[in-house]
Amino acid sequence: MIVCSCNVITSANIQLTIERLVAENPGALITPGMVYHGMGHVPNCRGCMPHFVAMVYEILQKMQQDGRYLPPPRSPRPGGKDCEMLKSGLNDNEPQNKQNQNETQ
Ligand code: FES
Numbered sequence: 747m748i749v750c751s752c753n754v755i756t757s758a759n760i761q762l763t764i765e766r767l768v769a770e771n772p773g774a775l776i777t778p779g780m781v782y783h784g785m786g787h788v789p790n791c792r793g794c795m796p797h798f799v800a801m802v803y804e805i806l807q808k809m810q811q812d813g814r815y816l817p818p819p820r821s822p823r824p825g826g827k828d829c830e831m832l833k834s835g836l837n838d839n840e841p842q843n844k845q846n847q848n849e850t851q
Contacts, residue, residue: 749794749797749798749801750787750789750794750798751793751794752789752790752791752793752794753785753787753789753790755782755785755787755794755798757801759785760781760785760798760801760802760805761805763781763784763785764776764781764802764805764806764809765809765814766784767780767781767784768809768814768815772816773816773817773818774818775817775818776802776806776815776817777802778795778798778799778802778803781802782798
């Protein structure tokens, strides 16, 4: 299926590029921009972007569920939820920490 008609990018191109980027950069954060540029193209009209971005995140999420993509842990934003969790010793990327803390309470 053609996702970007300006650059004739198909869903298969996107899937293969994501798999290549993940293989080349294990543990790196893969972004829609990396994927688009990883195919050697530059967006033209950008009309495909909403669908393209949704497709990239859908593929990455599926790969993450399959254990084929492990994104890096999120860095805390000052004053954000992650920052508060780190202060309290919790990290939502490490579910065993939540479980251990629940067991001790
Ligand atoms: S449809 Fe993708 S840049 Fe135009």
